[in-house]
Amino acid sequence: MPSRNDLRPNEEAVDGPPPGDAxxxxxxxxxxxxxxxxxxxxxxxxxxGPECRVVLEPLWHKALKGLERYDFIELFYxxxxxxxxxxxxxxxxxxxxxxxxxxxxxxxxxxxxxxRVRLLxxxxxxxxxxxxxxxxxxxxxxxxxDRCAYTPQVPPKPTAMG
Amino acid sequence: MPSRNDLRPNEEAVDGPPPGDAxxxxxxxxxxxxxxxxxxxxxxxxxxGPECRVVLEPLWHKALKGLERYDFIELFYxxxxxxxxxxxxxxxxxxxxxxxxxxxxxxxxxxxxxxRVRLLxxxxxxxxxxxxxxxxxxxxxxxxxDRCAYTPQVPPKPTAMG
Numbered sequence: 001m002p003s004r005n006d007l008r009p010n011e012e013a014v015d016g017p018p019p020g021d022a023x024x025x026x027x028x029x030x031x032x033x034x035x036x037x038x039x040x041x042x043x044x045x046x047x048x049g050p051e052c053r054v055v056l057e058p059l060w061h062k063a064l065k066g067l068e069r070y071d072f073i074e075l076f077y078x079x080x081x082x083x084x085x086x087x088x089x090x091x092x093x094x095x096x097x098x099x100x101x102x103x104x105x106x107x108x109x110x111x112x113x114x115x116r117v118r119l120l121x122x123x124x125x126x127x128x129x130x131x132x133x134x135x136x137x138x139x140x141x142x143x144x145x146d147r148c149a150y151t152p153q154v155p156p157k158p159t160a161m162g
Numbered sequence: 163m164p165s166r167n168d169l170r171p172n173e174e175a176v177d178g179p180p181p182g183d184a185x186x187x188x189x190x191x192x193x194x195x196x197x198x199x200x201x202x203x204x205x206x207x208x209x210x211g212p213e214c215r216v217v218l219e220p221l222w223h224k225a226l227k228g229l230e231r232y233d234f235i236e237l238f239y240x241x242x243x244x245x246x247x248x249x250x251x252x253x254x255x256x257x258x259x260x261x262x263x264x265x266x267x268x269x270x271x272x273x274x275x276x277x278r279v280r281l282l283x284x285x286x287x288x289x290x291x292x293x294x295x296x297x298x299x300x301x302x303x304x305x306x307x308d309r310c311a312y313t314p315q316v317p318p319k320p321t322a323m324g
């Protein structure tokens with residue numbers, strides 16, 4: 001675990017009870033070319049980035065049925081290397097001390113990452129996507145059709161993608 | 163826990179190990195006028211809905227610093243009443259059996275809800291927002307500036323909201 005010695009100027013950490021209000025299950029793993037944080041693209045740069053692969057646990061393969069109808073999907077994942085105790089952060093980019101909830105930093109009390117990605121293809125139990133900026137090996141939490149393209153009452157476009 | 167007897171036609175549940183790969187901490191609670199699922203608006207209907215209130219635990223109050231600069235924010239919350247074991251679902255709206263990951267149903271292996279809401283005001287440890295469709299009492303997981311409005315390198319608009 002990181003300590004208070006790792007803080008940048010004006011950053012502030014809090015002591016809370018250990019998390020345990022609800023439990024997550026990892027449903028798969030994300031494969032990207034980014035093997036260290038330094039290699040991860042900045043947010044927003046990723047949509048034209050390299051093709052990545054999302055591999056689901058066999059238990060959940062059937063849950064992909066119908067996903068091929070969408071061009072864009074949301075991926076939720078667990079930022080497993082993030083510390084979780086900072087309330088104030090001083091981002092390297094500008095040093096301006098800001099509250100954690102006013103930043104999209106991976107450092108947050110519940111480090112859930114969310115990316116909107118282009119769905120390139122659906123294979124048996126795996127997705128080919130473009131638009132991820134997370135580390136190789138990041139645990140997958142959820143897959144949803146993109147909300148911008150999603151209209152609950154009207155069926156999505158009927159043809160599968162090519 | 164729901165049982166297989168609660169399934170609609172063609173729905174399918176799976177047996178997996180109990181979740182425990184990662185732990186969430188609830189950071190607050192969401193107050194809405196919706197006291198039962200039947201009263202919750204459909205997705206997409208909520209942005210013009212009633213004003214709601216997001217109340218943060220005191221431990222995290224400082225983490226709101228700077229959030230008032232944003233007109234829209236993302237709220238992540240835990241859909242604490244959702245079952246988590248369905249791979250195929252037959253939504254009441256159309257009965258078409260579809261994979262869980264091709265739906266935005268609250269029923270999913272990790273029932274994390276995400277809403278983009280309009281930020282009406284920031285008070286000490288609480289937010290006034292419009293655009294929620296979740297049950298009163300829903301546990302809060304995270305608050306982030308809306309990614310559509312977010313440019314990591316450039317500061318947001320300098321004036322606080324009125």
